[in-house]
Amino acid sequence: MQYFEQIKPAFSVIGKEGSTLDGPGFIQNLWADANGHFAEVAPLAKVNEDGSLVGVWGAMTDFSRSFQPWEDGFTKGLYLAGVECRDDAQAPEGWVKWSIPGYRYLVCENGDGAFPAMLQEMENLGLQLAGAVHDFTNPANGKGYMYFPVEKL
Numbered sequence: 061m062q063y064f065e066q067i068k069p070a071f072s073v074i075g076k077e078g079s080t081l082d083g084p085g086f087i088q089n090l091w092a093d094a095n096g097h098f099a100e101v102a103p104l105a106k107v108n109e110d111g112s113l114v115g116v117w118g119a120m121t122d123f124s125r126s127f128q129p130w131e132d133g134f135t136k137g138l139y140l141a142g143v144e145c146r147d148d149a150q151a152p153e154g155w156v157k158w159s160i161p162g163y164r165y166l167v168c169e170n171g172d173g174a175f176p177a178m179l180q181e182m183e184n185l186g187l188q189l190a191g192a193v194h195d196f197t198n199p200a201n202g203k204g205y206m207y208f209p210v211e212k213l
Contacts, residue, residue, distance in 0.1 A: 061168065061181040069162040069213065073117045074101050074149060075142015077156040080135065087118070090141035097154070101142070104149035115144045118195030119158055127161055127191045134175075137192070162213035163191055170195060170204035178208055 076094040078086045106114040119140040122128040130137030140158050151157040166187070168178050175193070182188065191209035198205065 061177050063166050063168040063178065063181065066165050066167050066207075067162075067213070068165060068207070070147075070159060071106075071162075072145050072147045072149065072157055072159050073119050073140055073142045074104055074145045074151045074155050074157045075117070075119070075140040076154075077138060077140050077158075079123075079138050080130070087139055087141065090139060091118075094141040094143075098143070100152050101145070101155060104145045104152075105143045106146055113143060113199040116197040116199060117142055117144060118197075119160060120192040120194055121158070122192065129189050129192050134193075160194070161191065163207075163209035164211040164213065165207040165209050167196075167205050167207050170206050174206055178206065182208065182210065 076090045078090045080086065082089075108114060117140070119142070120130060121138050122131055123137060125138065140156060142155075145157070147159070149157065166178065166182065168174055187210045189209060190212050193209070194207045196205045196207055197203070
């Protein structure tokens with residue numbers, strides 16, 4: 061399993077929030093809604109020096125909103141389809157802002173079997189999840205990654 065380690069301080073994401081209680085396909089529906097209305101939050105997005113977006117996140121948390129992993133074998137929780145934003149940004153009506161704590165992450169490319177393979181790798185290393193796993197898309201190359209928090213900062 062190929063992965064790298066990244067320290068990421070606390071950051072904020074503004075997006076469209078949904079829950080596993082919303083039924084099958086809820087994540088795809090959130091992304092369709094977020095992408096269809098992106099112009100509403102574009103001015104709030106954090107950007108690199110060249111003006112490109114810093115990142116697009118599929119952030120997750122348990123129902124207590126304490127950024128713990130999804131419950132019942134990673135099948136129940138909340139999801140936020142959104143963009144990394146300035147910490148002082150206010151979510152417009154119809155959008156939600158999450159402030160995600162800082163963690164040391166193990167990061168792997170997203171793909172078939174990546175989630176269980178990374179959990180197995182963590183077990184092999186004697187590590188446990190310190191919080192919810194997040195999906196990240198790097199706008200620079202379009203690649204998707206999974207961020208596995210192993211230590212809270």
